[in-house]
Amino acid sequence: MLITSLVMSLNQLLPVAILLILLQVIAKQSLLRLLGMLGLGIGLTFLFVKSAPIISPWFDYQGLEYTQIGLCILIFFSALHYAVKRAALAFIIAIMSVMTLYLSHYIIYLIGFWQSNEAAQSLFIGTFLGLGICSSFSVLLYFLLSAIKQRFGLSSILLLLALNSAAKLVVALDLASQIDVIATTATVWDLRAILTENSEFGRMLRAFIGYEATPNLTSVLSYILSSVVFLSVCYFIPKSMAKEQS
Amino acid sequence: MIKRLISPYLYCCIFLSFNVVSKEYLVVLKDHLFYPAEIVVPANKKVRLLIENQDSTPEEFDSFDLNREKVLYPNRKSVIYIGPLTPGRYEFFGEFSPNTARGAVIVTDKEQPNANN
Numbered sequence: 272m273l274i275t276s277l278v279m280s281l282n283q284l285l286p287v288a289i290l291l292i293l294l295q296v297i298a299k300q301s302l303l304r305l306l307g308m309l310g311l312g313i314g315l316t317f318l319f320v321k322s323a324p325i326i327s328p329w330f331d332y333q334g335l336e337y338t339q340i341g342l343c344i345l346i347f348f349s350a351l352h353y354a355v356k357r358a359a360l361a362f363i364i365a366i367m368s369v370m371t372l373y374l375s376h377y378i379i380y381l382i383g384f385w386q387s388n389e390a391a392q393s394l395f396i397g398t399f400l401g402l403g404i405c406s407s408f409s410v411l412l413y414f415l416l417s418a419i420k421q422r423f424g425l426s427s428i429l430l431l432l433a434l435n436s437a438a439k440l441v442v443a444l445d446l447a448s449q450i451d452v453i454a455t456t457a458t459v460w461d462l463r464a465i466l467t468e469n470s471e472f473g474r475m476l477r478a479f480i481g482y483e484a485t486p487n488l489t490s491v492l493s494y495i496l497s498s499v500v501f502l503s504v505c506y507f508i509p510k511s512m513a514k515e516q517s
Numbered sequence: 518m519i520k521r522l523i524s525p526y527l528y529c530c531i532f533l534s535f536n537v538v539s540k541e542y543l544v545v546l547k548d549h550l551f552y553p554a555e556i557v558v559p560a561n562k563k564v565r566l567l568i569e570n571q572d573s574t575p576e577e578f579d580s581f582d583l584n585r586e587k588v589l590y591p592n593r594k595s596v597i598y599i600g601p602l603t604p605g606r607y608e609f610f611g612e613f614s615p616n617t618a619r620g621a622v623i624v625t626d627k628e629q630p631n632a633n634n
Contacts, residue, residue, distance in 0.1 A: 383575040451598040468581035
């Protein structure tokens with residue numbers, strides 16, 4: 272139970288931490304805003320978990336998937352908006368959406384197993400360790416990305432953000448094929464022999480740039496296309512805005 | 518102009534036309550174990566997994582091989598579509614009880630007797 276809690280907490284906290292750090296490296300937000308937003312995000316996640324049994328039966332028992340697809344799309348566009356315009360509201364929407372999307376799974380796990388006396392201690396220690404590891408990782412990542420930004424410029428961070436955001440659209444596609452809204456296409460490659468998604472590095476890459484060992488054609492095409500669109504918008508919109516101003 | 522308006526709709530219809538009737542397979546989660554632990558399904562066909570969580574705790578159906586993830590609420594049924602898949606073994610597990618709740622989808626070319634419809 273302790274190891275499960277630790278792995279679960281890391282799995283669900285890492286995607287939140289990575290997006291937060293990427294956005295924070297692009298343009299720094301104040302500590303007060305960050306803390307307020309994290310508090311709001313946790314509140315929204317609890318609200319989502321509490322309303323999940325109500326949402327679940329919607330659209331022929333596919334309500335949760337549709338909500339999660341909506342959150343993935345929201346993350347992509349708010350991250351893009353933040354990358355272009357540095358609007359604080361876009362930052363808040365992106366982080367609160369990613370928290371709701373990922374932390375809700377962990378909160379369901381905590382609530383579900385908390386009543387068991389034997390499990391409570393393991394859950395607490397596992398969560399505490401997970402938070403500690405994730406915080407240390409976030410600090411190191413922040414300094415690493417800041418150094419990369421200084422050395423190679425903002426474009427390198429935008430590229431990472433584009434890949435991270437495109438991965439959210441791939442998650443939305445997987446959810447859509449899970450509920451039979453779109454058809455699953457053929458698997459393009461199988462890298463399970465080289466790097467599995469449940470290995471430590473595989474999980475980290477999955478959280479960072481959406482690594483999939485067995486992606487299908489639709490996912491690969493969408494990933495490439497949405498990354499290109501993201502980077503193009505980041506490149507062309509500020510230029511056209513500068514032209515208009517001059 | 519009409520062509521331009523109709524084309525996206527046509528593409529959408531073609532895309533969604535893959536949604537043909539699928540074979541259904543029942544999987545039960547009881548005492549943090551999947552029954553049956555191995556589901557044999559036909560190759561290159563989309564199938565519907567009906568998963569019934571009979572435990573009093575939630576579980577998360579997770580599969581890296583199938584790219585599927587779904588929370589299974591206690592005493593409720595959930596549906597997941599998988600495939601079409603090429604022959605092989607695709608593992609899945611319960612993320613909340615990964616040591617016990619484990620199973621696999623075996624995709625084969627041979628005829629299947631264990632579908633529910």
